[in-house]
Amino acid sequence: MKKKISLGILLLVVISFISIELFQSYSNKTSPEVVADLEGTIYFTERVNGVLTLFKSDATLQNKTLVYSHKGKGNTGFGDYNDNIIDFNYDKTSQTVYFIAMQDGSWSLFSLHESENTPTLLQKEVMETKTEYLKNEHENQTATSKKGTLYLLSEGNEKIIKKFHGLYDEKFTGYRPTGFSPDGKHLVYHSMEHATPLGTILKGMVAETVGTTYIMNLSTMKSAEFVNAYNIQWVVD
Template identity: 50%
Template sequence: MKKKLLISVSLVVFIGIAFNIFIYFKNTINSEIVANLEGQIYYLKRVDGINTLFKSDANLKNEKLIYSHKGKGKDNYGSNNDNIIDYYYDIKSNTISFIAMNNGDWSLFSIKEGEDTATLINKADFMANTDYINNQTKNITVAQKKGSIYITQNGEEKCINKFYGLYDNKFTGYRPLGLSPDGKFLIYHSAEHLTPYGVMIEGLLNGSFGHNYIMDLSTGKSTRFIDASNIQWIMNIK
């Protein structure tokens, strides 16, 4: 009995170590893709459960907090909703407009980089203008079909990331997030599980599931990217 228990424990430990090695390898392979990215990105990232605005170089170096609405999003229910739900960075004026809660109303604010206090503009529940990465450029369109990612270029469609698993439109598969401004890279989200059950378990344990990846479309190789949303990529396209 003790021998069987020891074998079982040893097997669990081995599987855990092997899984961690696999995840490390998956997260670091092809890391040169990120290292060579150009430009800057703005994005929303959760900090203590709150969507907060950051920027960094596209290679993920020099991350900088732009603005947190923590403690300022008083709602109508006696609590706070401090999330930034939308934003737009205007390159010419170096001004950022964003939507956040103000005394029970979703409202438009503006702030310049380096400032600590945002200026309230008016009530608003959506941005009139955003410039997030999207799944279409002048020559390329990206789409998801049953968890797999397809790219259409010059009228020709091909699968660039095939999902092998039990597809569920909410819980499994790959989801394209958007192309780099020059159309050379694709950022996408992977649920990281072959079935919805694994996703639901991870979601219950961690409060989220999956990770973002970036693919070099010229090679088809991918690597881990920042787990963020509403990415605006600033790049001088030659």
């Protein structure tokens, strides 16, 4: 019996390895120069030790800095903590970020000015706030995903911009658009990085996050790794 279990585990490992190898063999190599000339500042949430935390960075991915962590402050009222920041929005005019996090058992709205270190509680019992995350529509362009393949619809013409090769699963494989850059010249998208659902599932058993976020130059169709973020707001002057 133990021998059969060991063989089963070995088979799963082999399948996982084949999954990512197959995927990578069909994927384009990344081109770091894609991010070199990007302008503006991106605000995003990223998991740190399991907690969604707010960061900002130059769009070129330089000077990444922590904006705010709610770690240890999200008392649910049931003897545990939920320290995630579940929604946010940076207001350029007031130089203030607004976000929602847990406060004494209630999802609450906070504000934090750039000059401050401690947020101000504005309102309790709030589940969402105004957001300006990247969107899949920009002027006459729309990005979509069909069976894991990325499509770009522009001026009535639809074309494939990133073909998925593998066993498609809505949850575990394929590419998904995150949204366009403010000028519409780049598309941010997420890849599950595996050709089969099993490969993704096995990776998820040992990793905090699965997949990689990329940004594509829509003129050259070249891509580079971007921030592995859950929500992204891109602010330009």
